[in-house]
Amino acid sequence: MIELAGVSHQFRIGKRGKERVVPVLHDINLKVEKGEIVAVVGRSGSGKSTLLNLMSGYIRPSSGEIRVGGQNVTKLDEGEWANFRLANYGFIFQSFQLIGSMTAYENVELPLVLKGIGSGERRAKVMKLLEQVGIAEFANHYPSELSGGQQQRVSVARSLILEPPIVLADEPSGSLDSENEKTLLTMIRQLNHELGITFVIITHDEQVASIAHRAIRLQDGRIGGLA
Amino acid sequence: MKFQDQIRFVRQNMKKNKTRLFMTVLATAMGCTFLIVLASVGFGLQQSMVDNIVGDRLVTAVDLYGKNPDQHKDTNIYDEDIQMFRELADVKAVTYRNNIYQWLNPKVEGEEVGSDKTTQVDFEAETKAGFDLSAGRMPEADNEIVIGYHIREQMDEQGMPTGYEDASEWLNKTMTLEVTYYAAGKKLTEPMEAVIVGVTEIPTKEWNRDKTIYMGVGMLEKIEGITGTRNGELPYFEVENPTAEKIDAALANLPKPSEQRSYQDVQVVASHAEKVKGLVETLRDKGFYTHSIVDELKQVNLMFAIMKIGLIFVGTIAVLIASIGIFNTMTMAVTERAQDIGIMKAIGAHPSVIRKLFLLESAMIGLMGAIFGTVVAYGVSLAVNAGLPVVIKQFMEEEVPADFLFSVIPPYLTALACGISLGVAMLSGYRPALRATRIDVLSALRRDV
Known part of the structure; x- marks a missing residue:
């Protein structure tokens, strides 16, 4: 499903002409199969988030090749990446990344709006999903009126609204208490089991990693071991 | 989206x-x-x-002098042409002047009128075109007429003009006219009466003198009915008393009122000054000889x-x-x-x-x-x-x-x-x-x- 072949990445820091090159990832070779839950674990600064950002297309690898669903996405331009993300990915972020001026309903609806789906179809889909994640009664609430757990459910609903084959999650339980974390992990397992959605989860939490079929440990920008 | x-x-x-x-x-x-x-x-x-x-009329009027013989067999302007002009875009009015081809010996209260011509106009079109009156109103009935501002010219003993009396004093007075015609080999006259209801505005060009009698189509048709000729035209004879045969022969050569009427002094008035140029071009394309002040004022x-x-x-x-x-x-x-x-x-x-x-x-x-x-x-x-x-x-x-x-x-x-x-x-x-x-x-x- 997702394949990284010899992917390296380095950041350039400092003013132009006096730049310093900071290598972050070194020769990453990784394959995520369809329907898998893969956890990428490692200490802070190990390159976990950079790896996810490369898979998301937010940054480009300095070298190597990334293939998703058989398609080489390494050289896609910004517009092509946008279309690709909308068609293939759902995103769950640590800090939820909900738009504050939109209600829970509108936040979940946003990917459907971007895809150009009509309002009638949108309403049915959004309400169904909000019910599934258990926050239908908060549909007209703004993010600031919701708890962390409720916001993360909205975020999960938004990531699933277009029924993507892959969900990329960056520290999804990082801002949740243990009870909400448990609920979220149950939800991820259920979605994986029932819908066959592939999950790539970046985490430093062993409990989150425990629900994964596979955990990949990153150490100083290199794959350090498999659990 | x-x-x-x-x-x-x-x-x-x-x-x-x-x-x-x-x-x-x-x-x-x-x-x-x-x-x-x-x-x-x-x-x-x-x-x-x-x-x-x-x-407005000075600038917006386009004078028409007939048709270009290269494009038309008959160079006169007829009813259908007038109708066509009226249907053109940006035309405010179409006016014409049909002069009466005889002296009508006009008098008001026995005083001879110093008129230089009698002409038939379309008062409705003239109103639209901006025909202004200094006094009175435009005619509404067939027997009503308008007189020129300078019609009451005064002469000295040598017959030289010395000034003009106020023509508006004649408003609502009756003007008598004499229509001359030939019948049964004799020259006869038929009296007509008309009521003066309006006086024209003083001409913009101060050297112009307006001493015209303006009448409607009703009076023209009455004159033509009496003379049996178009515009009341009379035949010209070199001898003082022509024979009846000569009169009949001469009358036969004159155009009859029943024949198609051709129009003189036709003016097409544009709705705005800036439309004149386009109107002139349209009329020229249709094969009419035109002239407009805008021809000289293209810079306007x-x-x-x-x-x-x-x-x-x-x-x-x-x-x-x-x-x-x-x-x-x-x-x-x-x-x-x-x-x-x-x-x-x-x-x-x-x-x-x-x-x-x-x-x-x-x-x-x-x-x-x-x-x-x-x-x-x-x-x-x-x-x-x-x-x-x-x-x-x-x-x-x-x-x-x-x-x-x-x-x-x-x-x-x-x-x-x-x-x-x-x-x-x-x-x-x-x-x-x-x-x-x-x-x-x-x-x-x-x-x-």
């Missing part, structure tokens, strides 16, 4: 800072109002000066066009100044919404969608400004036209002509101003919109922008 969703999205965003939105729309509206009002003065002056002061249209372009240009500067406000508003909007833009891009919003949303927002500001600005401009225009004559009369003791307009807003000026406001607004929003598409997703998600 569907257009209706884009509109909804933009409206939602615009509501976030209503005061800033109001001030930006206000600035745009003021710019648009300034542009329209300024240009409307150009349009108003053109309409009022050319159509009213310069003398150019002069007004340059003036209007200049005023629109100055007005556009005001809109450009307002555009600084739009640029500022949109730049702030992009900065404030950087995180939202980042989230949208992160989940798959295409950069072109982001650009469209911001361009649409600036266009909506421009559109709202243009609508409000246009409404205010119409109000200002009405106030200027109503108030300025009063102010001029009060402080300068000058009387402004009744139909003089200082400000005229033609629909295409409104469309142009709205187009300029919209275009300038979108141009001002383009750079911020481009900046929005370049927002880095990761920086936005980290709230680093």
Whole structure:
């Protein structure tokens, strides 16, 4: 499903002409199969988030090749990446990344709006999903009126609204208490089991990693071991 | 993303800072109002000066001298031609003068009238064309006539003109006319009566003397009925008492009233001075010999066009100044919404969608400004036209002509101003919109922008 072949990445820091090159990832070779839950674990600064950002297309690898669903996405331009993300990915972020001026309903609806789906179809889909994640009664609430757990459910609903084959999650339980974390992990397992959605989860939490079929440990920008 | 969703999205965003939105729309509206009002003065002056002061008929009339023989077998102008002229675009009226071809010996209260000709006109068309009276009214009945301003000419003992008496004193008086005709080999006369109901305005050219008797088609047909000839024409004989045979032969050669009438002194009057050029070209294309004062005054249209372009240009500067406000508003909007833009891009919003949303927002500001600005401009225009004559009369003791307009807003000026406001607004929003598409997703998600 997702394949990284010899992917390296380095950041350039400092003013132009006096730049310093900071290598972050070194020769990453990784394959995520369809329907898998893969956890990428490692200490802070190990390159976990950079790896996810490369898979998301937010940054480009300095070298190597990334293939998703058989398609080489390494050289896609910004517009092509946008279309690709909308068609293939759902995103769950640590800090939820909900738009504050939109209600829970509108936040979940946003990917459907971007895809150009009509309002009638949108309403049915959004309400169904909000019910599934258990926050239908908060549909007209703004993010600031919701708890962390409720916001993360909205975020999960938004990531699933277009029924993507892959969900990329960056520290999804990082801002949740243990009870909400448990609920979220149950939800991820259920979605994986029932819908066959592939999950790539970046985490430093062993409990989150425990629900994964596979955990990949990153150490100083290199794959350090498999659990 | 569907257009209706884009509109909804933009409206939602615009509501976030209503005061800033109001001030930006206000600035745009003021710019648009300034542009329209300024240009409307150009349009108003053109309409009022050319159509009213310069003398509308002087400028707007196109004289027709018949048809070009290269294009037409018969060079006369007939009824169907008059009808065709009336159906042309931008024609206000079609007038003609059919002179009576005999001396009618006109008298008022036994006093001989110093008329130089009697002519039949279409009073309805003449009214439309701007045929002005100094006294009385236009004829309504067949037996009513209008007399020229200089018809009461006074002579000295040697028969030289010394001045003119007031023709309006003859209003509502009866003028007697004698129609001469031939019947049964004899020269006879038939009296006719007409009521004077109007006196023409003094001619614009001060060397012109108007001593004409103007009658309607009803009286012409009556004269033609008596003489049996077109325009009351009489045959010319070299001998004093021609024989009956010669009279009959001569009468047989004259055109009859039943034959198709050809028209003289035909004038096609354009609705506006600026339409004359196009009208002349149309008539020439149709094979008519024409002449218009605009032929000599071709620079008139150019002069007004340059003036209007200049005023629109100055007005556009005001809109450009307002555009600084739009640029500022949109730049702030992009900065404030950087995180939202980042989230949208992160989940798959295409950069072109982001650009469209911001361009649409600036266009909506421009559109709202243009609508409000246009409404205010119409109000200002009405106030200027109503108030300025009063102010001029009060402080300068000058009387402004009744139909003089200082400000005229033609629909295409409104469309142009709205187009300029919209275009300038979108141009001002383009750079911020481009900046929005370049927002880095990761920086936005980290709230680093």
